[in-house]
Amino acid sequence: MVRGLCIMLTVMLFQSIDAAAVLADMENFDRQRQQMVARQLRTRGIGSKRVLKAMRTVPRHLFVPEHLRDNAYADTPLPIGYGQTISQPYIVALMSEGLALEPGERVLEIGTGSGYQAAVLAEMGALVFSIEIDPQLGNRARTTLQQLEYETIRLKIGDGYRGWPEAAPFDAIIVTCAPEQIPEPLESQLAEGGRMVIPVGESLHQRLMLLTKQKGEIREQKIVDVRFVPMVDSHGKPY
Ligand code: SAH
Numbered sequence: 001m002v003r004g005l006c007i008m009l010t011v012m013l014f015q016s017i018d019a020a021a022v023l024a025d026m027e028n029f030d031r032q033r034q035q036m037v038a039r040q041l042r043t044r045g046i047g048s049k050r051v052l053k054a055m056r057t058v059p060r061h062l063f064v065p066e067h068l069r070d071n072a073y074a075d076t077p078l079p080i081g082y083g084q085t086i087s088q089p090y091i092v093a094l095m096s097e098g099l100a101l102e103p104g105e106r107v108l109e110i111g112t113g114s115g116y117q118a119a120v121l122a123e124m125g126a127l128v129f130s131i132e133i134d135p136q137l138g139n140r141a142r143t144t145l146q147q148l149e150y151e152t153i154r155l156k157i158g159d160g161y162r163g164w165p166e167a168a169p170f171d172a173i174i175v176t177c178a179p180e181q182i183p184e185p186l187e188s189q190l191a192e193g194g195r196m197v198i199p200v201g202e203s204l205h206q207r208l209m210l211l212t213k214q215k216g217e218i219r220e221q222k223i224v225d226v227r228f229v230p231m232v233d234s235h236g237k238p239y
Helices: 002-042 049-057 066-071 089-098 116-123 135-147 184-188
Strands: 078-081 084-086 106-110 127-132 153-157 170-175 190-202 205-214 217-226
Touching: 002 049, 002 089, 049 089, 049 116, 066 078, 078 135, 089 116, 089 190, 089 205, 089 217, 106 116, 116 127, 116 135, 116 153, 127 135, 135 153, 184 190, 190 217
Parallel strands: 106 127, 106 170, 127 153, 170 190
Antiparallel strands: 078 084, 190 205, 205 217
């Protein structure tokens, strides 16, 4: 009887220490996230309330490998395994802002990676369609997004060069891997009035471009120079 009580008290003690540690971790990451938004995004001119709110909310540390969690809110891209990276927070914000999303709009993402960018778009109120060519990354992103209960994100494993014709047209398209030329299927799946943000060029010389479709015509505007992983086909050959 006394022994049973002791065991029960010990278990309760450990549970509360565990719970306290989890809570402290959450508060710590939350603080880092608010600082990331204030120091890396607002000071560099990200003004969209929707983007800032989304990036204040999405737990970026849950999208990076466990041993890199303490760096999740740093001003840098991070490896996510399989030779791929999650973009620097500022680039995620800049691309998201360029899409000028309204709640309920349909957005196509090429290059799901960790799923972080998709979560930011969902948090902005969009219905997200995201394609990842690497099945291991795609499946891991699916698990993460399910655990976080993002229900407005559809994932597909496949080659995003061809877009997602069955779900087109899209109000916005975001490409997070770089082809040398803008893929024609993506241009044609953009709705009238639609916006596309895409890095274009060879591995070391890419331009982040904003495309807008007006009366069937595409207008192009350069945003900034960037460095993304290449868009590849199913044999790993760059487009
Ligand atoms: N947006 C991601 C980061 C993407 S990194 C995030 O938030 O974490 C670029 C991703 O594009 C990689 O995961 C890579 O596997 C994927 N990719 C490369 N070529 C592709 C293609 N043709 N179709 C779909 N995904 C592709």
